[in-house]
Amino acid sequence: MSxxxxxxxxxxYPWHCDHMGHMNVMWYTSKFDEACWQLLSxxxxxxxxxxxxxxxxxxxxxxxxxxxxxxxxxxISIRSMLLExxxxxxxMMHEMRHDASDQVAAITEIVGIHIDATLRxxxxxxxxxxxxxxxxxxxxxxxxxxxx
Numbered sequence: 001m002s003x004x005x006x007x008x009x010x011x012x013y014p015w016h017c018d019h020m021g022h023m024n025v026m027w028y029t030s031k032f033d034e035a036c037w038q039l040l041s042x043x044x045x046x047x048x049x050x051x052x053x054x055x056x057x058x059x060x061x062x063x064x065x066x067x068x069x070x071x072x073x074x075x076i077s078i079r080s081m082l083l084e085x086x087x088x089x090x091x092m093m094h095e096m097r098h099d100a101s102d103q104v105a106a107i108t109e110i111v112g113i114h115i116d117a118t119l120r121x122x123x124x125x126x127x128x129x130x131x132x133x134x135x136x137x138x139x140x141x142x143x144x145x146x147x148x
Contacts, residue, residue, distance in 0.1 A: 004079035004095065005136070007038035012074045022069040028096065029064070032108045035078040035094045040112070043082075043136060044129040053126070054117050060089075061111040068098060068105040075099040085133045088122040089113050 008031055018024040040046070040057060050056050070076060077097050084091040089111055096106045114125045125133075 004081050005039065005042060006077060007035035007042075007080040007094070008076075008078035008096075010076055012070045012072055012076065014072045017072055022071055023074075025064075025066070028066070028106050028108075029062075031076070031078060031096065032062075032064070032094050032106075032110070033059075035080050036092065036110060036112065039080040039082070039092055039094075040090070043133040044126075045114075049129075050117065055123060056115050056117045057090075057112045058115050059110055060113050062108060064106060064108040066106050068103050070098060070105050076105065082133055082137050083109070085125065085130055085137070087124050090125070090133065 010031065012023050012027075016023045016027040036059070045057060075098075077099055078094050079097070080092055080094045082090065082092050091109065091111045093107065093109045095104055096108075097103065098105050113122045115121060116123045
């Protein structure tokens with residue numbers, strides 16, 4: 001799915017694995033979290049912006065489907081897509097792939113809320129970030145239509 005943005009590349013290390021010999025669910029979540037921050041940074045929500053504005057992001061919902069086991073030494077990539085941008089929230093999807101086989105290992109959908117870091121309450125996503133996110137989504141859809 002070339003229309004998605006690559007937001008993570010890495011390897012499964014032995015310490016990522018549990019007693020069953022495959023990557024434990026906590027590491028899928030960790031790698032998806034890293035992909036989230038890359039995607040948010042691409043639309044202008046990065047640590048500098050958060051510090052400047054006194055804001056942050058908080059995940060409030062996550063649904064993960066595990067499709068394939070991953071083992072030590074497996075190279076993986078995560079591709080991400082913005083699904084929805086609302087006034088105070090962003091919904092995104094991430095797809096983790098086993099690089100050698102190109103098989104999907106897991107998919108997760110996450111909703112993040114833009115918050116005031118002091119009050120810990122949801123606040124509006126800045127307009128420039130919203131515009132950039134909409135542009136990213138339009139580029140994704142154009143790529144999808146161009147591939148048809």
